[in-house]
Amino acid sequence: MHGSMDRSISFRRVADHLPGRPVVGYDRRGWGRSRSMGGPHVSLETHVDDLCAVLAELDSPSVVVGHSYGALAAMAAAAREPESTAGVVAFEPPVRWLPWWPAADPWEETVSRSSAEGGPEQAARAMLAETLGGAGRLLLARAQPADLAADGASLLAEMADPTVDVPFFDPLDFRTPTVVAAGSLSVPHHREVARRLADLLPHGQFVEIQDARHAAHVSHPQEFAHLIDRLERLDARPDGAY
Template sequence: MLITTAPDGTEVRAMDEGRGPAVLVLHPGLDDGRSWDKVATLLAPRHRVVRLHRRQYRQDLPGPATIQQEVEHVLAAAREIDTPILLVGHSSGAVVALESLVTAPGMFAGAVLYEPPVVIGAPLGGPGGEINIRARRAIAAGRPGRALRIFIRDTVRLPAWMAFLAGVFTALSPRLRPLVPHQIDDNEALDRLGVRLDAYAGIDTPVLLLGGDRSPAHLSERLDALARVLPGAERVVLRGQGHTAHASAPAQVAATIESFATRLTG
């Protein structure tokens, strides 16, 4: 376990395993880093894999967290790790990774960004945040499964049947139920950040943009927008995969990360 302190005095926590060039993983929403267990296990024989428990999803810290507060935790963890560091961000964790690159570009050897839901136009929470408002009402009514169903159907834009199943599973899970309000906090934090493509255009750190060909179309559109402002970025498409390839195809994801890391660090 890696434990250190952020500038504001809050404790930073991360799972720490393996030896070699460092890979710092920023997990997606509704998680604490454990969803990347399989990928971490595959990378650990040749890499030091540090999986940050993102501040937005820490139930022991006051929230909600801003993106900048999350970045402070990322940079605090990075200062404790031997360089070079490959930053890997998944979903909203990839947006935090982008903001970390903007804030401290010289700290990272490169970054793998797996389908970051960057705002490129309309808010993720819909006009006036109406998706988030409906999700908050469901949480207040004691229905976290319904809240997640609203989020997955209307923000992630997965089919209604998939959103329904995810909501039922979450409602029955003692680990996931308490994370649902944090997921909505996360969505609102991304919307408050707004369109940041101009800021990302200044990133000169090597970046690999990762996406699945079965993911919702809007995620590919967001990768396209990033590719236009990061002309040196590489693009890799995971065939037959969607937004959860880290779970469904961990060997493919690990191999992609390891290949990129090897080219960066030799």
């Protein structure tokens, strides 16, 4: 499940490193092929509803892999429907209600300032520059202004969603085996929240992908895919010990 300013196709190289495993991905409302389904009426709970509906259609409990906003939705879905979830891989979930999340998120401040200066298109440009660095500049050079404006509108709607600040699950009572990961070069509060969250989970483990930033599924697809192997080893040990 992808994060903001993203779509499911960005996980294609990760799936290439999961031979023999069935992989299901989809574009969340407001993004990619589901862009027309977005809007201010779509909330985090909407995305959790959608994910639970997808899991209900599968033949057996599944590992749910989420990146950023998608990781938060993945954990919320696992808390709601634990019988449908074999495990969770959550890469840098923005669990804003934990005390280690800053009151003023630097990325949100950048996006808000850029939106005020140039609207949704400029907000999208600012977010891609923050998350992708040099690769973001190449993507921006090829992007169409209309597409950036549409993505920027979805980004601003997600950031304005007040339910993102509502605790959707209790980490201390989260029984699904979970690997919480972060990039070693990611912003400090993303790494800190991921590490602290893993410590709180009864069956959690923190994994750091070396030399990776927030978009590790794009820059380090093999290492990202290996997080599922770490999850399976975690699940195989008594009480999630490691």
